[in-house]
Amino acid sequence: MDQIGIGLAGLGTVGAGVFKHLQQNRVLIAERLGLELAVRRIAVRDVGKRREVQPSAKLLTNRWEDLVDDPDVHIVVELMGGIEPAYTCVMRALDQGKVVVTGNKALLAEHGAEIFEKGAEKNVPIFFEAAVAGGIPIIKSIREAFIGNHIRSIHAILNGTSNYILSRMTEQAMDFPLALKEAQEAGYAEADPTLDVNGWDAAHKAIILASLAYGFWVNTNQIYVEGIEYIAALDIQFAQKLGYRIKLVATIRANEEGLVEVRVHPTFVPKDHVLASVNGVFNALMVHGDIVGDTLFYGRGAGQDPTTSSVISDLAQAAIWFDSGGKAFGFTPHGLYGKCLPIERVVSGFYLRLSVIDKPGVLAQVASILGSHQIGISSVVQPEGHEGDAVPLVLMIHDAAFGRMQTALELIRQLDCVKATPVLLRVLS
Amino acid sequence: MDQIGIGLAGLGTVGAGVFKHLQQNRVLIAERLGLELAVRRIAVRDVGKRREVQPSAKLLTNRWEDLVDDPDVHIVVELMGGIEPAYTCVMRALDQGKVVVTGNKALLAEHGAEIFEKGAEKNVPIFFEAAVAGGIPIIKSIREAFIGNHIRSIHAILNGTSNYILSRMTEQAMDFPLALKEAQEAGYAEADPTLDVNGWDAAHKAIILASLAYGFWVNTNQIYVEGIEYIAALDIQFAQKLGYRIKLVATIRANEEGLVEVRVHPTFVPKDHVLASVNGVFNALMVHGDIVGDTLFYGRGAGQDPTTSSVISDLAQAAIWFDSGGKAFGFTPHGLYGKCLPIERVVSGFYLRLSVIDKPGVLAQVASILGSHQIGISSVVQPEGHEGDAVPLVLMIHDAAFGRMQTALELIRQLDCVKATPVLLRVLS
Numbered sequence: 001m002d003q004i005g006i007g008l009a010g011l012g013t014v015g016a017g018v019f020k021h022l023q024q025n026r027v028l029i030a031e032r033l034g035l036e037l038a039v040r041r042i043a044v045r046d047v048g049k050r051r052e053v054q055p056s057a058k059l060l061t062n063r064w065e066d067l068v069d070d071p072d073v074h075i076v077v078e079l080m081g082g083i084e085p086a087y088t089c090v091m092r093a094l095d096q097g098k099v100v101v102t103g104n105k106a107l108l109a110e111h112g113a114e115i116f117e118k119g120a121e122k123n124v125p126i127f128f129e130a131a132v133a134g135g136i137p138i139i140k141s142i143r144e145a146f147i148g149n150h151i152r153s154i155h156a157i158l159n160g161t162s163n164y165i166l167s168r169m170t171e172q173a174m175d176f177p178l179a180l181k182e183a184q185e186a187g188y189a190e191a192d193p194t195l196d197v198n199g200w201d202a203a204h205k206a207i208i209l210a211s212l213a214y215g216f217w218v219n220t221n222q223i224y225v226e227g228i229e230y231i232a233a234l235d236i237q238f239a240q241k242l243g244y245r246i247k248l249v250a251t252i253r254a255n256e257e258g259l260v261e262v263r264v265h266p267t268f269v270p271k272d273h274v275l276a277s278v279n280g281v282f283n284a285l286m287v288h289g290d291i292v293g294d295t296l297f298y299g300r301g302a303g304q305d306p307t308t309s310s311v312i313s314d315l316a317q318a319a320i321w322f323d324s325g326g327k328a329f330g331f332t333p334h335g336l337y338g339k340c341l342p343i344e345r346v347v348s349g350f351y352l353r354l355s356v357i358d359k360p361g362v363l364a365q366v367a368s369i370l371g372s373h374q375i376g377i378s379s380v381v382q383p384e385g386h387e388g389d390a391v392p393l394v395l396m397i398h399d400a401a402f403g404r405m406q407t408a409l410e411l412i413r414q415l416d417c418v419k420a421t422p423v424l425l426r427v428l429s
Numbered sequence: 430m431d432q433i434g435i436g437l438a439g440l441g442t443v444g445a446g447v448f449k450h451l452q453q454n455r456v457l458i459a460e461r462l463g464l465e466l467a468v469r470r471i472a473v474r475d476v477g478k479r480r481e482v483q484p485s486a487k488l489l490t491n492r493w494e495d496l497v498d499d500p501d502v503h504i505v506v507e508l509m510g511g512i513e514p515a516y517t518c519v520m521r522a523l524d525q526g527k528v529v530v531t532g533n534k535a536l537l538a539e540h541g542a543e544i545f546e547k548g549a550e551k552n553v554p555i556f557f558e559a560a561v562a563g564g565i566p567i568i569k570s571i572r573e574a575f576i577g578n579h580i581r582s583i584h585a586i587l588n589g590t591s592n593y594i595l596s597r598m599t600e601q602a603m604d605f606p607l608a609l610k611e612a613q614e615a616g617y618a619e620a621d622p623t624l625d626v627n628g629w630d631a632a633h634k635a636i637i638l639a640s641l642a643y644g645f646w647v648n649t650n651q652i653y654v655e656g657i658e659y660i661a662a663l664d665i666q667f668a669q670k671l672g673y674r675i676k677l678v679a680t681i682r683a684n685e686e687g688l689v690e691v692r693v694h695p696t697f698v699p700k701d702h703v704l705a706s707v708n709g710v711f712n713a714l715m716v717h718g719d720i721v722g723d724t725l726f727y728g729r730g731a732g733q734d735p736t737t738s739s740v741i742s743d744l745a746q747a748a749i750w751f752d753s754g755g756k757a758f759g760f761t762p763h764g765l766y767g768k769c770l771p772i773e774r775v776v777s778g779f780y781l782r783l784s785v786i787d788k789p790g791v792l793a794q795v796a797s798i799l800g801s802h803q804i805g806i807s808s809v810v811q812p813e814g815h816e817g818d819a820v821p822l823v824l825m826i827h828d829a830a831f832g833r834m835q836t837a838l839e840l841i842r843q844l845d846c847v848k849a850t851p852v853l854l855r856v857l858s
Contacts, residue, residue: 148741312577
């Protein structure tokens with residue numbers, strides 16, 4: 001049986017999982033694949049460190065160049081994370097004609113365009129199933145299974161940490177800081193949870209999904225990202241009363257002109273929508289294709305084992321590509337071109353929570369501003385509860401372009417009767 | 430751009446969908462694939478018939494041999510359905526070295542072993558994404574994405590018609606005959622719904638899934654199949670009261686000895702289990718792999734468009750294989766061997782509904798028989814309602830082997846106090 005040589009760059013959580021499971025399920029994988037996946041070199045920062053797995057010392061090196069330049073390494077698996085030296089390592093591996101497997105979402109979101117250009121130049125594929133949604137085969141599904149489909153939209157819960165926090169806030173009526181602390185204690189949030197809770201981890205994944213669906217790399221400054229840090233327990237309660245759950249949803253969608261929107265923000269999801277019941281650290285993606293219709297994928301979005309499963313799937317495909325003499329490339333979704341829809345033109349429904357003085361005429365003032373901007377109100381709720389001399393006023397707003405909504409909101413904010421910064425959240429269409 | 434020649438055998442609902450969408454999304458598919466998919470020949474029963482799509486007359490033939498023997502046809506798409514002439518057509522296509530794409534679940538369930546043996550002999554792959562769960566990429570996911578995993582279990586709702594009927598029976602408290610009639614009027618059940626409601630359509634799909642998960646073709650007489658025809662509105666109500674939904678679930682699973690069980694039967698699914706909320710004509714599959722953990726796939730399980738999406742995905746992969754000069758075969762899950770677990774040894778919880786005389790001592794008699802067979806009762810419910818002089822008695826039963834349960838049930842059936850045939854249903858573990 002032919003052997004395919006693998007170089008692992010990185011032996012952290014996922015790297016160790018890949019090493020371990022390639023050993024444990026070695027016979028199974030070889031039987032199914034008809035090829036043997038042999039780890040030939042592993043680059044680590046500290047060769048002497050004690051680890052969960054203990055590869056033989058001669059496999060280890062502290063220079064990633066050693067595996068990139070090794071002629072017996074056919075596939076380089078980049079699991080270092082971060083931008084550098086991951087970027088240089090990947091580019092040099094491609095330059096050497098090696099297939100690249102990576103789970104590095106930040107790297108692809110920032111430098112996907114250059115990396116895939118290099119791959120095309122060298123006629124070498126790049127596989128990245130582990131970069132989005134852990135063990136869920138969403139990259140393969142969009143790239144290969146839905147190859148005949150125009151992707152109309154993707155709505156996805158892509159960050160397990162923030163979903164866990166929102167789930168706990170919903171179940172326990174907790175405020176954000178407490179729920180975050182609890183998530184950290186439970187091991188579901190890292191000591192520095194910034195990228196998880198500010199939406200950018202999900203945004204990196206959304207950029208990768210958009211590149212598959214629409215064939216071009218959206219720049220990070222063309223997307224719209226809001227985190228969950230400012231969600232109050234109050235908003236979650238109002239959402240429940242109104243028949244919704246608040247989720248951090250990534251939306252990737254093209255309008256009729258072919259303009260693409262990529263956005264990540266807290267979203268009102270109707271409680272009988274399938275995404276509303278995705279709780280805890282799970283991920284889910286709802287993909288709508290013009291032929292296939294609606295499909296849903298659900299599973300663990302992070303963690304050593306699910307991510308390892310995806311890396312091994314990529315390794316199998318990379319090995320087949322290599323064994324076929326580089327013929328079976330297939331599926332070249334990148335390199336097309338496209339344009340983004342400015343967030344001001346993005347249309348959605350809204351939830352608007354104001355803190356207002358408890359006096360007659362307040363609603364009339366607010367409604368008049370919205371009306372003069374052609375923004376329709378679908379319902380008004382005046383929940384109980386006081387904050388000092390102010391009371392909450394909740395408006396559910398019909399589909400409107402964000403630009404118009406922003407202009408109206410600026411005027412509402414300036415009203416004397418409006419006390420605190422308004423909370424504006426989007427409703428899933 | 431290289432052209433790959435396609436022969437369509439069959440131009441019914443799915444065949445017409447494939448022809449239509451290959452035209453409509455031609456540019457997109459060619460851009461993504463780097464190859465052009467060209468339909469070169471179409472075999473139909475009646476060349477003169479008026480159809481939803483109207484291919485040019487020179488493409489049409491009423492002899493499937495014409496496309497199987499055509500040197501310009503590289504891929505044969507078998508969409509005729511049924512066993513013959515589909516079987517002869519597929520075997521001859523493989524003999525000619527042509528790649529085969531099929532959506533024919535009955536054919537694979539009956540003759541998968543011979544077909545894949547022929548494929549291996551000729552070194553030609555067979556693709557069959559459309560045979561299971563319509564547009565859901567479950568074949569690709571199990572074969573490729575989970576290639577590194579031992580599949581521990583698959584629990585799936587695989588028949589849209591029966592799921593629609595059970596959903597209506599649940600929502601409307603309807604009995605089976607009425608719900609079936611309504612489904613037929615709504616176009617969700619065919620005039621002859623036998624294979625849908627007796628479980629065999631789902632069973633064919635379960636056999637295909639088992640072949641991927643465990644590497645061998647389970648014989649149709651080694652699996653256990655029950656349909657939904659004998660489910661009463663009463664059982665659905667009791668299930669709801671007890672916190673369950675009744676679904677037609679296919680279970681594919683290996684025990685610790687590596688013995689495989691494949692079974693399809695009405696199943697009590699806890700109402701907060703994700704399969705419980707799969708309603709109407711949708712399909713869903715929960716796959717548990719030793720590395721990836723639990724994953725869920727959900728979408729339309731039948732219909733022209735979803736099935737077409739899967740055929741086009743297979744065509745793309747077949748075209749890549751062909752273009753690579755037959756090198757990139759990959760993923761050879763079949764040809765391993767394995768054994769089935771006899772249904773008598775299959776362990777599950779049970780719901781047992783008896784129709785008994787309303788007298789003291791009845792429960793004691795039943796419980797004594799169960800106890801003497803080491804079968805534990807987890808709860809007893811005596812719902813209201815009379816049928817003549819009999820009343821319902823419902824027992825929820827702890828995990829027990831079906832063989833022991835059968836023996837006990839035979840004794841219970843013979844009790845004087847038991848009036849009608851007992852209803853025994855399984856509970857999802």
